[in-house]
Amino acid sequence: MKIEMNIDNVNDYNIEFINKTDNLITYKVNNKLYTSDIVKVSEGLYSIILDGKSYNVEVYRDKTKKAFVIKTYMHSFNIDIIDTETKYLTNRVKGIEDEGGIVISTPMPGKVVKILVKVGDKVKEDQTVIIVEAMKMQSEYKVKKDRLIKEIKVKEGDTVVADQPLIIVE
């Protein structure tokens, strides 16, 4: 298992679970290997023994956001875990455009609720072009820059699969 997190203003912290032998867990943190003994002492309190040193770590977790405040004695860190759900939620709010800036697609299956543009429209940065509903949540997809609508590949009411191209812009 591998995960990405943002810690304070450091993005893309990579953590990978390597293995567990008895009570020792090995993690790879940004290419450094740590083998430590981690135990949960009580809610929000962890004890870590690493190279003979004893650390107490407090965890304050915001259950809905996968955002943590983690405190060692002198330090306090704000950590956001970036997993599939988080990425989806981020995208839902911020909209998505593919890397080339050509295809607007959705990262998850859903139903097209509303198309707000027609071919030939000139749209402004951050303008919403299409709304897709999934799991009772409507997501607005926006363009990241000023764009021209070239092709609309779906219509309102269509069911779409993940990553299906919806609108082509340029």
Next chain:
Amino acid sequence: MKIEMNIDNVNDYNIEFINKTDNLITYKVNNKLYTSDIVKVSEGLYSIILDGKSYNVEVYRDKTKKAFVIKTYMHSFNIDIIDTETKYLTNRVKGIEDEGGIVISTPMPGKVVKILVKVGDKVKEDQTVIIVEAMKMQSEYKVKKDRLIKEIKVKEGDTVVADQPLIIVE
């Protein structure tokens, strides 16, 4: 809502929820009415203000058993809540016979798995006569005294409703 409980060696404590006005709840406890302000302070800790007096009550609950240890300052009480589920579980283990000792029935819907007797059998106290399955649990129904099987009203595989007579004994 009304509930029965056993407190220490006092059985059949009756508590009934009467009403709630703002933060005041009225309960009827064995025919006495109490109107008090009850709040949960934190896990396992309650504060009660009753007739201007402030009481702190600690609750230690065994999640699986509906058994509580409740402590006021000087006193400690063991409380068992007797609700439908508890009654069912008790019955499932102990078996049930109606008050007259004539009809064996089940308190809940289910399926007859096995009938262990036939008409005319003489059965001993505590002998299992029928097995009914509900919610993936098989319940053995036993006779409370030595009995004679008079009539069998169901057959194996039958679906039965709650309180349906299954076997008549005398």
Next chain:
Amino acid sequence: MIKKILIANRGEIAVRIMRTCREMNITTVAVYSEIDRSSMHVRYADEAYCIGSPVASESYLVIDKIIEAAKKSGADAIHPGYGFLSENAAFSERCKKEGIIFIGPDAYAITTMGDKITARKTMIAAGVSVVPGTTESIVDEDKALEIVKEIGVPVMIKASAGGGGKGMRLVKRIEDVIPSLRAAKSEAKAAFGNDAVYIEKYIASPHHIEFQILADKHGTVVHLFERECSVQRRHQKVIEESPSCLLTPEVRYKMGAAAVAAAKAVNYHSAGTIEFIVDDNLNYYFLEMNTRLQVEHPVTERVVGVDLVKEQINIANNLPLSFKQEDLMQSGHSIQCRIYAEDTDKNFMPCPGTIQHVREPHGFGVRIDGYVFEGFEIPLYYDPLIAKLIVWGKTREETISRMRRALYEYKITGIKTSIKFLARIMDNPVFISGNYNTHFIENNKNELFAKIEQDELHMDIAAMVAFFDYHTTFKKQEICTKKCLEMNEWKAYGRSAGMNRL
């Protein structure tokens, strides 16, 4: 003898007073605003009455409601704590009229000491030295100028009804006297509805040192030595200690005698505090008297060994003091740190919120007067003080080491607190030297507010714990899902069983 006391307060001080009541077998009555229903003082008390909405002016400050609760509960006496109605002469008077013992001084002492100009005059008459300046409210601007020239700049212009720095002006040049005077007057008018101001000599390197006194109703007044309160931020005390590093035995003796004289001058009874301003040359001047228990009273309790609340109650019971001045001595050293719910990096902005986890320090020489607990939501309506950490040691050095250890052990999650900031003061060489004045925090702000560099190892450890916690939580939620499904089956059963039985 008092059998039941209503505590007209909340938070740590209400609990602290109730502790002593319990030790004296006195029944306690709490009053609480709606938001304080789960608060510690309500649960600690034997009885509790709701007195209104969270806004203090509609509950804790309403004399009628407090009196009503006292009558309803049959309380013999009321302890006002500090803040709220504690220095309200009308409240003291009202209690008297209602036949309820007010655990504190008479209205006369409160009124006299409450107005700064009157207090100055009374002290001068009693032979207690005050900061050089005017004894009357300034009406004539020319006369004001003359006085300033006489005592010499810099001077302070202060509101007679003042407090918290309002209506206060530091004047460094003669030409600024008149404009500052006018500004101070209008500010005082706006803040207190009273534009009376007076002028005092400004002490450049001031130490705030106060003397605790106890006075019974039979004319005996003793002092319980000093508290050094010079670690302040915007006139708010942050750390207090006893004894003061500054005082010599001779000055301590003289100031103690002055404090006793000050209390006698207003026929004081109960516990009170005489605040002095002391300059580097050990000249001391009466500043004001607090006619109530102070937030910092525990350092005196620890060093002198006297329970001040118990003495207040005994005095209210008309008992004579059970000790004489010569029975009292300072033993060892004590420091108090005030733990606030505040963000010390963001200009000490109050940070109310819900306490997630608390671990309090313990062991030899450690006392906590607090009131928060896990799951408690600190209301935003009141003072953000959540606890006082009071430490004792044989020497000041041992006390500082112990305070550092206790602050290390003190863990509060869920909200921001001043704990780290206090730990930095304990590590500060100027504080450690003992040679500091009220400018300490301002003068040492670079060290006290320096950013901590994030350490890579600790960041990696935090990352691993976040990962571990995230992982474990997911496993838990799966178990929960299973349980819920079982629950649903029960509910289905309940419904069908119910139906069949109808």
Next chain:
Amino acid sequence: MIKKILIANRGEIAVRIMRTCREMNITTVAVYSEIDRSSMHVRYADEAYCIGSPVASESYLVIDKIIEAAKKSGADAIHPGYGFLSENAAFSERCKKEGIIFIGPDAYAITTMGDKITARKTMIAAGVSVVPGTTESIVDEDKALEIVKEIGVPVMIKASAGGGGKGMRLVKRIEDVIPSLRAAKSEAKAAFGNDAVYIEKYIASPHHIEFQILADKHGTVVHLFERECSVQRRHQKVIEESPSCLLTPEVRYKMGAAAVAAAKAVNYHSAGTIEFIVDDNLNYYFLEMNTRLQVEHPVTERVVGVDLVKEQINIANNLPLSFKQEDLMQSGHSIQCRIYAEDTDKNFMPCPGTIQHVREPHGFGVRIDGYVFEGFEIPLYYDPLIAKLIVWGKTREETISRMRRALYEYKITGIKTSIKFLARIMDNPVFISGNYNTHFIENNKNELFAKIEQDELHMDIAAMVAFFDYHTTFKKQEICTKKCLEMNEWKAYGRSAGMNRL
């Protein structure tokens, strides 16, 4: 100077020692058995090493493992706490050989005081009075009979290597001497592998009073006054206090001098305790010396104002004591209650289990030395002591009131504790009078173990809360169900998203 200390112990005493180390800027090293991984001492320490299985004889008692951990961590010194290896002469010797400072006395003092007959002889030689009786192991039964006739019945026959009441016989009639002697010998042989026994005069109304001493390596020995430890149950101390109500200043002075002489007789250094047995006429006799820190050391710390662990470390650092006998005095009164995880209604059966909720008392004069926390499972392998509650007051009366209040505030749920039993002792008139001896619990068992009548109002309140909690829980589980369903949708999404991306 010592920079890093390994604490060869667990529980409250390990944490207590680490607290002082932290105050002295000394790095701490914990050792722990597998079951103690989450234990407070492991988390409080700067470093921690696992030394084996939960059974003490395979971890905390294994000298080699402790030494190995000390070497691995680079510890300069080892503090043994109490119990485990604290009075093991071989361990003290081994540390010396390994170049690690043992924070405690030399093997010579431990060995001499560890054997009761040797200790008696040494004390007699040093002029310290011992209970009249034999100084040699009894070999000749006739001689034994002669001695008993000389000192007069009743007498006690005691095992030389004894402890905990084993190999001990009370003899009230001359004709029982020989059979009791034989029984004691065979019991001693079975228990300690050593059948040496001796005879002592039996004190009918004994008080157990001990003196704390501190001795540096430069020949200075001081005593820190007495602790009264007569509240015992089967030779286990339950409550300790200082000062003792029994002693007069004269007797206190003489016993202090005797305690110092006793320590000097074995070239003692570090902290130690001289236990005396005192009869109603204030005759005192040396009983034994504990060559380590005692469980009850905090009452002395509080009354005398000295951190005993700090002094032990300073002594281990070859520092001379920083105070003289005349600098020390007893100030106020202190009582310690031992809080055990035990069922006092079921013959004090230990009750290990998981702590659900803890609320500790605080405020003026209250100290807790503990180590448990919410969610901690008390292991069944070790002593069931979970905390010590130490209270100080100006007078004994105030101390008892404060202890009563502190016990009231102390809430531990999830396990049975001795708190209620201790509260009854605080309410007991005999205890309150101060006129008690070691038979106190036995003599007052009717009052101390009386059943509490269940009160109807409290039962009804308990019933309402159970109902309320039951109700609320059901509501919560419904919310949980909703959340789980959402979670399931997420999982379904995860799967489908994964599929589409492959």
